[in-house]
Amino acid sequence: MKNALVLGGGGFIGGHLAKRLKEEGFYVKIVDIKPNHEFWSHDVICDDYLQGDLRDPRVVEQAFENKFSNNYHEVYQLAADMGGAGYIFTGENDANVMHNSALINLNVVHECVKNKVGRVFYSSSACMYPEHNQQDPNNPNCEESSAYPANPDSEYGWEKLFSERLFLAFNRNYKLSVRVGRFHNIFGEFGTWVGGKEKAPAAMCRKAAETDAGGTIEVWGDGHQTRSFLHVTECVEAVLRFMRQDSFMGPVNIGSEEMVTINQLALMAIQLSGKNIKINNIGGQEFVDKYGFSCPVGVKGRNSDNKLYKDKMGWEVSIPLLEGMKTTFTWINEQVKLQTK
């Protein structure tokens, strides 16, 4: 029986991935600091769920134990201290983000070698790309080869770059089979939608769902900053295809090339709500006065560049943003209703 270990499987992408692996017939073990997945029961996403802190090397040792002599065919390293712009760009969480995620990765990569795992996937981020290539909202450059000279705009991005290098170094020195994917803003159902760690698609859906007709929603910044968003089901498909080919280890972008402004994204959520809602772009001193920190906007433009993925994998993502936003809005709208009951 094929078996897989999903580290961070109590989270958004990890939960979707673990569910898919289980549906494929894998024996799936999840390890997460959370006691359970926020939305799914264990039997839907795994065969074994270990609650543990992967910053602790003893827990990581335990994480790799299974009834198959610890010999995992596939390991997915998704555990990280992460969140959207409101979490990683305020500066308040920089030390914890770097310390927590680096410790997890240092422990995990070492244990992968010790246990002779078949292959490990590491989830990096588009946040590792240099800030100077993402200043023009209409023409950002996120080609894989543009990573150096390095200049990420957040400590979260620097940690991702360090950990990419860590996994690649273990490949060179210990022959660990690795795959490094750089995720570009992944969104969808069963993800964080409230609380401060949510990303723009979930935030826009929540705000539109919570607001009465004739009301206004806040959108951070001037709304002209651009991003692309990949629905989580295609993210999982892209990860599995990448993981299961033998010739290319990355790093490679895993994202959508459908770039929109954040105001366009907000308008999509408003349209899906069917309500007449206006946008209030808030930034600068007004934002500082209201929230006590600078408006977390991040880079001015970002879009996935999928040439390399298409070349190597012969497959490309295709779900239009609006389609993914429809199912996401429906789900978040339900969560809002459940919360206000």
Ligand code: NAD
């Ligand atoms: P998520 O926060 O939902 O999942 C991460 C999981 O890691 C959480 O369940 C969390 O509890 C767990 N975790 C954190 N610290 C831990 C610890 N010390 N021990 C054990 N578990 C711990 O995030 P996600 O959106 O599912 O992202 C998964 C991975 O993909 C992360 O590495 C993230 O940095 C990366 N990524 C995500 C996006 C995105 O848009 N979602 C974009 C770029 C990169």
Ligand code: GDD
């Ligand atoms: N989160 C959020 N909430 N963002 C908002 C909001 C809001 O209410 N209003 C406007 N925005 C703007 C942010 O200021 C930012 O300019 C843009 O929407 C996108 O924000 P996020 O979706 O939160 O994050 P990001 O795209 O800057 O970074 C995300 O993607 C990276 C990969 O591309 C994060 O999830 C990172 O962790 C991830 O690595």
